[in-house]
Amino acid sequence: MELSVSGGTANTQHSRGLLLHAAVVFAFLYLPIAVLILYSFNGQGVGGFPPRNLTLDWYRILFADGPIWDSVFNSLQVAFAAMVIALAFGIPAALALDRAQFPGKAAFRRLVLLPLILPGIITGLSLLMLFNLGSIKLSLLTITLGHGTALISVATTEVFAGLQKLDRAQEEASLDLGANYWQTFWAITVPNLKLPIIGAALLIFTLSMDEIAVSFFLIGRDNTLPLEIWGRLRRGITPEINAVSTIIFIFSLVTIVLWYRLRVRAEDSVDVGSELVESSSLNTVSP
């Protein structure tokens, strides 16, 4: 959808100005990331220009650092469990919003989205009060419950958007041919929603790996990776943090590229996350 009209010099000037602005914004967005990666190889600590004595020492220290890897393992566990919870409740919630009428439906839709729209501190503290009321000891489990609940919204919005494009005739045919609802769900509904579900799962996993505002209040004895980093930042900083961040960044990039390829191969224009952003502005969620 490109402008086909040639507006002459005015148009060229217009677009050149915009290009320049875009270049500045991209520089701004990538400056910290570039600094982060560059200084993970800096022998002289986290600051100082120009970087001197390039070294891999920080990576060596990182790989020998037990607590960091424990926290990475904790985060992976939490993210995986949160993903399962969010999908287990988010997919039915999307089906309910698409196909059932029940009292409080509009309120439910909004409530589910709240953890994404509200500052994390409010959701984190509210859950802290709940666990405190139930005398539940804070641990990785409470963080998992928090992440799983907060991220139901991701599964619901992505799958709901997928359902809007789904051809119901297939499900109808399956039911008419004698399959029950359970069989139809696994044989027809899920395969048709493969892409939104995988997209939501990836997004939930990544968001959980990075989550800190909610985890901050629900942390027990064991740290997740962001909280481990947070603890170290307060004690003083070393390029080891740059090194671990660089590795995570590369992992995220690989995930994005894989997801992008999957999407292109499926020739589906759904973009993970964009449904979410659009529906989070509340009023677009109405069917």
Place this chain on the structure above:
Amino acid sequence: MFSRAYKTVVTVPPLAWVAVFLLVPYLLMFCYSFWSVSPTQTIVHSWNLDNYKELLNKTVYWQTLLRSMWIAARVMLFSLLLGYPVAYYLSFYAGKRKDLLYQLVIIPLWVSYLVRAYAWKTILGYDGVFNTLLQYVHLTRHPLDFLLYSPFAVVLTLTHIYTPFTFLPIYAALEHIPRNLVEASHDLGATPAQTFWKVIFPLSIPGVLAGATFAFVLSLGDFLAPQLLGGPSGIMISNIVVSLFGAAYNWPLGAAISLAMLVIVASLLVFSERLERKWSFR
């Protein structure tokens, strides 16, 4: 087509889960804000408005709240100023590079929030990258010490974090504009600037509102960036809440402040939703 049993099975479990883990906690916060703490540090479940009175009477609370709103407003403004033209460029002028550039805006979102805040700290610090660069090229002799530990550092970092968030809904709104409207405007002799202000911008307002709300609301409640980069002059309202729930041990007062924040956020969401509706029906 779907039986009653089917509907019950897909409705009840998510409803129950969300009620227990979202509705009850939010209500609990509401209740807490009317309770108090006894001198022996236990929660007294007697209903009163003392926390709200304290919130209004102690200047430090509402001043910090105002400062947080001012910081959030600046973040919102800068994110729009940075994000909008990029979205406009991508949607209308980027041609074949559109998809690639779109991904390039999104990628920073995948870098941990904490890590990006930390990266700014290493850039802005006294011995940081920026200061040593200035000395290296002999622009200054001594490091500038007003960069880090200031509201400026918080605004800069949060702008960096929320610019892609602001970009997304604006880009979506721009992509939904029927291109024949734009072509008609060109054909009728409007310059690109006129077309932009008379056709494109008004149609993109719902996206702008959504992006602005995102940036404002999420930065208003932030407590990590101010703690990491804000210094004493950059303390925000959530930092006070964190200390009330921690060392200061006054959960009810903390809950009341959170609720005040929630009211601001909720009214803003409702307000922007109304405006969005108004503008999308034009």
